[in-house]
Amino acid sequence: MRKILVIGSGKSSSYLIKYLLDKSSSESLHITIGDINIKNAKKLIDHHKNAKAITLDVFDETSRIEAIKNADIVVSMLPARFHIEVAKNCIAYKKHMVTASYISKEMQALDSNAKANGVVLMNEIGVDPGIDHMSAMQVLDNIRDKDGKIILFESFTGGLVAPESDNNLWNYKFTWNPRNVVIAGQGSAAKFLQEGTYKYIPYNRLFRRTEFLDIDGFGRFEVYANRDSLKYQSVYGLDNIKTLYRGTMRRVGFSRAWNIFVTLGMTDDSYTIDDSENMSYRDFVNAFLPYSHSDSVELKLRHALKIDQDDIVWDKLVELDIFNANKNVELKKATPAQILQKILMDSWTLQEDDKDMIVMYHKFGYELNGKKHQIDATMVVVGKDQTYTAMAKTVGLPVAIATLAILNGKITTPGVQLPITKEVYKPILNELKDFGIQFNEKEAPYLGYNPLNN
Numbered sequence: 001m002r003k004i005l006v007i008g009s010g011k012s013s014s015y016l017i018k019y020l021l022d023k024s025s026s027e028s029l030h031i032t033i034g035d036i037n038i039k040n041a042k043k044l045i046d047h048h049k050n051a052k053a054i055t056l057d058v059f060d061e062t063s064r065i066e067a068i069k070n071a072d073i074v075v076s077m078l079p080a081r082f083h084i085e086v087a088k089n090c091i092a093y094k095k096h097m098v099t100a101s102y103i104s105k106e107m108q109a110l111d112s113n114a115k116a117n118g119v120v121l122m123n124e125i126g127v128d129p130g131i132d133h134m135s136a137m138q139v140l141d142n143i144r145d146k147d148g149k150i151i152l153f154e155s156f157t158g159g160l161v162a163p164e165s166d167n168n169l170w171n172y173k174f175t176w177n178p179r180n181v182v183i184a185g186q187g188s189a190a191k192f193l194q195e196g197t198y199k200y201i202p203y204n205r206l207f208r209r210t211e212f213l214d215i216d217g218f219g220r221f222e223v224y225a226n227r228d229s230l231k232y233q234s235v236y237g238l239d240n241i242k243t244l245y246r247g248t249m250r251r252v253g254f255s256r257a258w259n260i261f262v263t264l265g266m267t268d269d270s271y272t273i274d275d276s277e278n279m280s281y282r283d284f285v286n287a288f289l290p291y292s293h294s295d296s297v298e299l300k301l302r303h304a305l306k307i308d309q310d311d312i313v314w315d316k317l318v319e320l321d322i323f324n325a326n327k328n329v330e331l332k333k334a335t336p337a338q339i340l341q342k343i344l345m346d347s348w349t350l351q352e353d354d355k356d357m358i359v360m361y362h363k364f365g366y367e368l369n370g371k372k373h374q375i376d377a378t379m380v381v382v383g384k385d386q387t388y389t390a391m392a393k394t395v396g397l398p399v400a401i402a403t404l405a406i407l408n409g410k411i412t413t414p415g416v417q418l419p420i421t422k423e424v425y426k427p428i429l430n431e432l433k434d435f436g437i438q439f440n441e442k443e444a445p446y447l448g449y450n451p452l453n454n
């Protein structure tokens with residue numbers, strides 16, 4: 001039997017493992033799941049005859065190499081920073097490797113060595129990055145095939161809570177890594193192109209510069225800009241494009257309320273707060289407000305940020321219980337961002353019966369025969385439960401399908417790869433349709449850029 005090693009059995013691995021198990025008999029596969037804690041792996045395998053779980057510490061070089069040597073292909077579902085040593089071992093022992101993570105500088109540096117050894121290192125094959133690449137390239141290539149000139153591309157993705165589980169004022173719960181939500185947008189100004197002009201939004205303005213968009217059947221959303229919308233400009237073949245904008249989706253009103261935390265400094269991750277373990281939630285809020293011997297924390301916050309008591313933003317803050325004097329932070333030497341994350345997790349953690357939702361939207365503008373055209377493409381995937389989530393489905397299935405395609409010799413180009421070629425994206429997108437992951441494309445009147453951001 002052909003041997004697949006999956007390293008990591010976290011939240012995104014459920015559909016990946018199920019797909020491989022379902023294909024194991026017909027494709028002659030044996031799947032080994034390696035993790036430092038194999039409890040979840042054993043649950044997902046459920047005594048399947050073609051799979052086993054092993055305890056694998058990725059930092060233990062001897063056991064890591066032994067596991068990789070015994071595999072025909074390796075899937076790394078580890079956090080991105082841990083992929084590199086796995087990738088080096090894969091090259092050394094001529095084993096292909098698949099990950100859903102962004103290509104780091106360290107990973108890109110392995111490209112020539114991977115090519116020399118005939119090894120495919122497929123990256124960014126999850127949802128975002130992943131499905132966004134593949135779905136965008138399919139439409140872009142179709143436009144180019146009929147000699148269209150692409151003048152606009154906008155792309156937005158959101159990991160959100162499904163409508164039936166949307167029961168808080170923020171219309172949001174954590175469906176993925178909470179830390180990434182809290183520190184989103186920090187580090188540099190958001191950069192993008194609009195009508196041939198470079199635009200920049202500094203972090204302190206990011207959540208007040210939003211666009212609105214509507215998804216059929218799911219209502220209105222807002223989007224804020226990603227840090228670097230131009231990262232894939234050349235990769236997508238869009239060097240001469242006029243408008244290029246990528247962003248993150250939330251329900252309308254989220255960003256305005258979130259900006260309160262940004263303005264106060266609660267999302268800062270660059271310093272620690274003294275005696276944080278003994279602070280109450282109320283103390284934490286008060287630490288960012290001016291001293292007053294008479295005004296309450298609530299009153300100081302409303303005055304400082306000019307929030308009316310009947311403003312929905314105020315209701316959203318109260319709902320989070322951030323003024324509670326009886327709840328303690330209980331984190332030593334914590335940054336403001338870490339404390340805020342702890343507070344938010346009290347309210348935004350998905351409950352057992354909650355379902356998540358992935359929403360993706362692309363807008364393509366192009367010229368053909370002297371006329372301007374627009375294509376809107378939308379995808380919505382709703383999770384089944386807390387094991388088989390929409391996030392796990394849209395991350396895990398593309399990884400699994402690519403893994404089998406590489407193993408079967410259908411994807412052969414060696415080196416550090418993105419899923420942007422027809423060899424990769426066409427069969428994967430076609431198979432994803434069988435699992436209800438597909439885009440609804442429609443022609444629309446060409447609207448150009450959003451004048452709100454001119």
